[in-house]
Amino acid sequence: MYLGRAGTEEKPRGGREFAGDAAHGEVVHEPEARLQTTSMLAPALLASIRAVVGADGVVDRPEALLVYECDGYTLERAAPEAVVLPRTPEEVSGVLKLLASDGIPFVPRGAGTGLSGGTLPVGAPVMICTSRLQAIELVDAKNRRVVVQAGVVNQWVTNAVRAYGLHYAPDPSSQPACTIGGNVAENSGGPHTLKYGVTTNHVLGVELALPTGELVSLGGLVEDRPGYDLVGLCVGSEGTFGIVTRATLRLVRSPEAYKTLLAVFESVDAASEAVSGIIAAGIVPAALEMMDRLMLEAVEAAFRIGLPTDAGAVLLVELDGPSVGLDPQAASVAAVCRANQVREIRVARDDAERAALWKCRKRAFGAVGRLAPNYCTQDGVVPRTRVPDILRSIAAAGERHRVRIGNVFHAGDGNIHPILLFDERDPDEVARVLAAGREILEACVALGGSLTGEHGIGVEKIAQMPLLFAPDDLLAMTRLRAVFDPAGRANPHKIFPDAKVCVEARAPRRRAAV
Amino acid sequence: MTPWADIVGLAHVAPGGAADAVDGVVPRAVVRPGSIDEVRSCVGAAAGIRAALVTSGLGAHLDLGGPPARLDVLLRLDRLAAVVDHQAGDMTVTVEAGCALPHLAGTLATAGQWLPLDPPRPATTTIGGLIAADLSGPLRASQGRVRDLLLGIRVVGFDGALVSGGGRVVKNVAGYDLPKLHVGALGTVGVIVEATFKVRPRPAREEAVRIATKSPREATEVALALLDDPEVAPYWLEVVGSGVLDGDGAAAVVGLAGIPEEVEHARARVLAATRTRGLEAMTVADGDALRLRLGAIPGEPAAALLRAAMLPADVGEFMEHVDAVARTMDARARSIAHAANGVVRIAIEQPGVAASLIAALRPALAARGGSFVVERAVPSVKVSCDVWGDAGPGFPLMRRLKEAFDPAGILAPGRFVGGL
Numbered sequence: 055m056y057l058g059r060a061g062t063e064e065k066p067r068g069g070r071e072f073a074g075d076a077a078h079g080e081v082v083h084e085p086e087a088r089l090q091t092t093s094m095l096a097p098a099l100l101a102s103i104r105a106v107v108g109a110d111g112v113v114d115r116p117e118a119l120l121v122y123e124c125d126g127y128t129l130e131r132a133a134p135e136a137v138v139l140p141r142t143p144e145e146v147s148g149v150l151k152l153l154a155s156d157g158i159p160f161v162p163r164g165a166g167t168g169l170s171g172g173t174l175p176v177g178a179p180v181m182i183c184t185s186r187l188q189a190i191e192l193v194d195a196k197n198r199r200v201v202v203q204a205g206v207v208n209q210w211v212t213n214a215v216r217a218y219g220l221h222y223a224p225d226p227s228s229q230p231a232c233t234i235g236g237n238v239a240e241n242s243g244g245p246h247t248l249k250y251g252v253t254t255n256h257v258l259g260v261e262l263a264l265p266t267g268e269l270v271s272l273g274g275l276v277e278d279r280p281g282y283d284l285v286g287l288c289v290g291s292e293g294t295f296g297i298v299t300r301a302t303l304r305l306v307r308s309p310e311a312y313k314t315l316l317a318v319f320e321s322v323d324a325a326s327e328a329v330s331g332i333i334a335a336g337i338v339p340a341a342l343e344m345m346d347r348l349m350l351e352a353v354e355a356a357f358r359i360g361l362p363t364d365a366g367a368v369l370l371v372e373l374d375g376p377s378v379g380l381d382p383q384a385a386s387v388a389a390v391c392r393a394n395q396v397r398e399i400r401v402a403r404d405d406a407e408r409a410a411l412w413k414c415r416k417r418a419f420g421a422v423g424r425l426a427p428n429y430c431t432q433d434g435v436v437p438r439t440r441v442p443d444i445l446r447s448i449a450a451a452g453e454r455h456r457v458r459i460g461n462v463f464h465a466g467d468g469n470i471h472p473i474l475l476f477d478e479r480d481p482d483e484v485a486r487v488l489a490a491g492r493e494i495l496e497a498c499v500a501l502g503g504s505l506t507g508e509h510g511i512g513v514e515k516i517a518q519m520p521l522l523f524a525p526d527d528l529l530a531m532t533r534l535r536a537v538f539d540p541a542g543r544a545n546p547h548k549i550f551p552d553a554k555v556c557v558e559a560r561a562p563r564r565r566a567a568v
Numbered sequence: 569m570t571p572w573a574d575i576v577g578l579a580h581v582a583p584g585g586a587a588d589a590v591d592g593v594v595p596r597a598v599v600r601p602g603s604i605d606e607v608r609s610c611v612g613a614a615a616g617i618r619a620a621l622v623t624s625g626l627g628a629h630l631d632l633g634g635p636p637a638r639l640d641v642l643l644r645l646d647r648l649a650a651v652v653d654h655q656a657g658d659m660t661v662t663v664e665a666g667c668a669l670p671h672l673a674g675t676l677a678t679a680g681q682w683l684p685l686d687p688p689r690p691a692t693t694t695i696g697g698l699i700a701a702d703l704s705g706p707l708r709a710s711q712g713r714v715r716d717l718l719l720g721i722r723v724v725g726f727d728g729a730l731v732s733g734g735g736r737v738v739k740n741v742a743g744y745d746l747p748k749l750h751v752g753a754l755g756t757v758g759v760i761v762e763a764t765f766k767v768r769p770r771p772a773r774e775e776a777v778r779i780a781t782k783s784p785r786e787a788t789e790v791a792l793a794l795l796d797d798p799e800v801a802p803y804w805l806e807v808v809g810s811g812v813l814d815g816d817g818a819a820a821v822v823g824l825a826g827i828p829e830e831v832e833h834a835r836a837r838v839l840a841a842t843r844t845r846g847l848e849a850m851t852v853a854d855g856d857a858l859r860l861r862l863g864a865i866p867g868e869p870a871a872a873l874l875r876a877a878m879l880p881a882d883v884g885e886f887m888e889h890v891d892a893v894a895r896t897m898d899a900r901a902r903s904i905a906h907a908a909n910g911v912v913r914i915a916i917e918q919p920g921v922a923a924s925l926i927a928a929l930r931p932a933l934a935a936r937g938g939s940f941v942v943e944r945a946v947p948s949v950k951v952s953c954d955v956w957g958d959a960g961p962g963f964p965l966m967r968r969l970k971e972a973f974d975p976a977g978i979l980a981p982g983r984f985v986g987g988l
Contacts, residue, residue, distance in 0.1 A: 196792070197879045197910075219798070241741045254745065255716050272962045274937040277909050278877040281959040281985045282757075282966050286715055286748030290741050310798035330657055336680055336769030376799050379830035435737045439657035467739045468658070507739035515742070522742055526729040530973075531744045537968045549743060 094179040095135050099156055103138055106148040111186075113137040122163070122181055126228075127171040127514055129430065129484075134161065135179040141186045143203065143261060143269060143299035150297070151267030153180060159543040160265075162293040164205065164236030167228040169431055170512025172240065172292050176547040182297060184235045190214050191300070198305040199258065199275050204235025204298050208242075211303065220305040223250035226508070227416045238298045241290030243508035245341040245415065248466040249374070250306060252508065254289040259302035262288055262295060265544045275302055287534065292510050293545040295538035311377035312340070313384050314370070314402040314411055317391045321366035322346050322461070324394045326442040328369060329465045331390035333438060337383055342466030343370040343415055346445075348425070349460040349473070353414045356421035361414065365397060369465065370415055372408075418462040419473065426458065426475035432491050433509035434498035438468040447497035448472045454493075455486040469507035470498070496521065511549045519551060571617075572599045572641070575609045580647070588642050590622050591635035592947035595642040602647045604722070604730065604761045610643060611759055612728030614978050622980045623755040625666050625694025629687075629701045631944040633754050634955045637982025645696055648761060651675045653736075660719060660736055662764040665696030682770045684711035686863050696760045702752030705863040706804035706823065709908035714751050717765050721747040723758035726974045736764045749973075756984045757973035771825035774803065774855035777838045779820045780848045784809055784891075784903075787820040788884030790845065791907040794822050795880075797841070800834045801826075802908070803855075806862050809887050809903035813865075818887075820907070821862060823855050866902040866915035872922035872945035873915050876929070878938040880910040886933075890914055893928050897921050910938075919946055923953040930957055959985035 104112050113119060114136040123133040140146045153160055159178040165185060166173060175181055187203035190210065194200070195218035200211060208229040211222040225244035226232055232242065238260060243252045259273030273285035288295055319325040325344055332342065345353065346367045354361040361368065369391070373383050388399055402408040422429045436444045445461065448470070452459040463471040472494055476487045495505055499521045506515060519528065532550060535542070572581045576599055584595035601607045614621050620638035624630050625645055645666035653662040656679035663672055669683075669690050676682050687693050687703030697703070699721070704713045711717075720734035733746025750760055781787040787807040794800050804823035813819055824834040835851060842849040852858045866873065878886055883905045890912075894901040899921040903914040916922045922945060930940040934957065942955040959966060963986055970988040
């Protein structure tokens with residue numbers, strides 16, 4: 055994590071070479087870029103952009119820009135000089151062509167629900183929002199495909215196809231607000247990815263507006279397109295290849311039935327052991343989520359559905375599929391839980407009870423507002439059997455830095471989401487939160503995991519990338535980026551410590567290797 | 569033989585012979601490195617003298633792709649055959665590229681797990697080949713393809729650098745998804761040396777129901793109706809062309825898997841649906857064996873094996889069209905489809921017919937967003953047609969990608985789309 059704000063212990067420093075030891079909290083992009091005190095945009099350019107997107111398609115009054123100064127990652131803020139709201143892919147293309155002719159960098163944005171600062175305008179004066187690209191262009195229920203524009207909200211896709219017994223599987227907690235374009239950029243996950251996979255498993259094609267403004271259609275309705283998997287490379291590229299304007303998505307047949315269980319444990323260790331036991335029993339639940347005591351308190355205070363606030367942890371286990379198989383599988387899950395000293399197991403008796411349980415899970419983050427003025431959600435991954443280890447590391451980091459930390463996460467995937475509570479008016483506490491967050495990520499990597507399972511690197515985790523990747527790995531990624539965006543104008547200063555430094559650092563070793 | 573013998577030892581270098589030919593092109597040397605470091609040295613040495621490499625495992629799928637534009641060294645990775653790390657509790661496995669699927673399957677089976685990918689020629693398919701050729705079989709209907717199961721990869725780049733992408737955990741969005749770069753790339757942007765996959769529990773039971781139909785079109789209708797039944801939840805779903813299995817007619821074959829209760833219920837549903845349509849159905853208790861048999865269809869030897877991709881609903885009509893066109897050429901096409909995925913594989917016995925069939929049918933498929941590629945063929949077929957067809961509007965990006973990851977053009981030049 056990283057804090058770009060004055061008055062804390064950590065001051066951003068620029069231009070650091072990442073190839074050396076991965077120092078903590080040292081920021082590698084230029085902090086001056088965030089200030090943007092001098093305008094890069096000529097009035098004539100803005101006039102040309104207005105001609106493309108309409109007068110209401112450009113926002114540049116300072117007070118109106120405040121909304122756009124951060125996404126769901128609120129620890130850093132920077133307002134763009136102008137926000138452009140195109141209405142069609144062709145308008146996106148038109149705007150990008152204008153920016154290309156002036157060499158202006160840009161940052162794409164969907165609904166702004168991202169959690170790693172991927173839409174923070176860093177050295178990019180123009181923000182291009184895809185939120186007005188709202189058409190669902192094709193629903194092919196027979197072949198289970200939809201074609202949607204980038205600004206279509208995740209939940210709308212399922213709403214549009216539910217009547218056919220189909221749904222769009224990736225279901226991030228922000229699904230009532232987040233857009234497909236943002237999901238594609240971040241390769242978003244969600245609770246049900248344990249069984250159904252993440253965004254990349256459900257995207258068959260994208261239309262990409264390259265930084266030159268050229269619209270390129272990659273992949274499409276049909277599988278097995280010959281050639282490199284450019285669609286797979288675009289998914290999760292965090293807006294650094296250009297702007298995805300359309301996506302062709304695969305739909306999933308909705309299961310016949312669900313069985314949703316809430317298993318209450320005295321300790322997180324016991325709940326973690328149960329997770330391992332369920333996996334070892336060969337059961338693949340649709341979802342396997344854990345909430346610890348602090349989160350139970352917050353969620354119960356918010357929703358009052360009778361959660362046990364004195365329990366150490368609960369597991370939310372959802373099985374789905376043909377109904378005939380659910381009772382035997384639920385019995386197996388219950389047996390594993392009993393072997394791990396479960397206190398009680400509750401089973402949702404109907405759709406309303408199931409919906410209530412999921413509401414608690416998906417709105418858990420919002421419920422945290424009752425515990426502290428601010429919170430920061432971390433996102434890391436460990437091998438699933440190491441969940442008990444990482445939870446102990448999280449607790450230790452919290453104690454060491456005097457930070458309250460709750461946990462609500464995708465236990466079945468080993469994808470942790472510690473929620474660090476703080477008050478942003480207390481700079482010392484903010485610094486301690488950042489330090490604890492860093493330690494947690496380092497612990498994830500040390501356990502063989504990853505820096506992020508579904509939120510992306512954005513600006514938040516740039517400094518940690520060298521923990522996970524060697525210089526040669528990062529060089530391959532920057533080479534790939536240059537295929538799509540040779541000038542580095544699409545969402546600059548994201549993901550990578552510094553592309554230029556990377557190439558220079560690599561060159562002598564390359565000669566040595568051959 | 570130098571510099572290869574200096575790197576891998578004299579015992580692991582041999583001059584290329586007819587048996588090592590790739591699409592009729594005989595390599596000058598066959599080099600078998602015994603470690604990742606040796607692979608790095610080999611690629612680095614090749615780059616130094618601009619020697620063109622084709623990477624192979626056990627050679628089972630080398631006939632996919634265009635004839636190599638140049639070929640100096642066949643780099644065989646069959647000595648890199650270890651299962652590096654199977655974490656049963658995490659349901660992940662890390663394995664070297666030259667590991668053959670049966671060896672990996674044996675390791676995974678000890679934990680009741682498997683890698684649910686079932687390519688043709690499984691006994692001689694290696695992990696590297698599985699990824700590079702993006703191989704799949706009937707299981708892709710429910711279990712996905714290589715791209716859905718591959719978590720991480722280690723690749724030797726054109727300059728001898730060892731590059732890691734992805735990781736060993738089941739969820740990971742740190743940086744770009746580099747493993748995807750190498751899936752189906754036929755070794756044209758790097759030499760895959762190691763991969764990490766997510767694995768799955770092997771279902772307790774796997775059965776199949778074979779439904780006899782009058783035509784491929786009817787078989788496709790039946791198949792897609794079963795796919796729409798959440799009480800059946802097909803594990804796999806094949807449509808078999810007329811006269812391909814045994815008997816004259818076409819068939820829909822549905823795989824059912826899960827715990828016994830699920831399989832029994834699904835079987836009853838399928839049989840009931842079949843009766844309603846007035847069709848004959850036969851239950852096959854050993855679904856696994858039938859699936860392997862179907863995966864080997866349309867069979868070999870054939871002059872050419874073609875693969876067409878389309879929307880699932882178009883499969884039956886296309887298979888009938890292929891039959892009709894083949895008949896006008898006095899030829900016979902044997903075809904089978906992964907119906908849920910819209911992929912039809914066709915075997916042709918006469919070399920001359922394959923190219924004509926492609927010329928006749930490719931434009932219509934391409935116009936509907938599909939493709940028609942030569943999966944395997946005798947060299948005479950390959951020189952008479954474009955193996956891949958048009959790669960679509962993304963091709964300029966693909967060419968730049970190839971240039972970025974193989975600037976000297978030493979990695980399997982000429983084998984991929986558009987001669988990349």
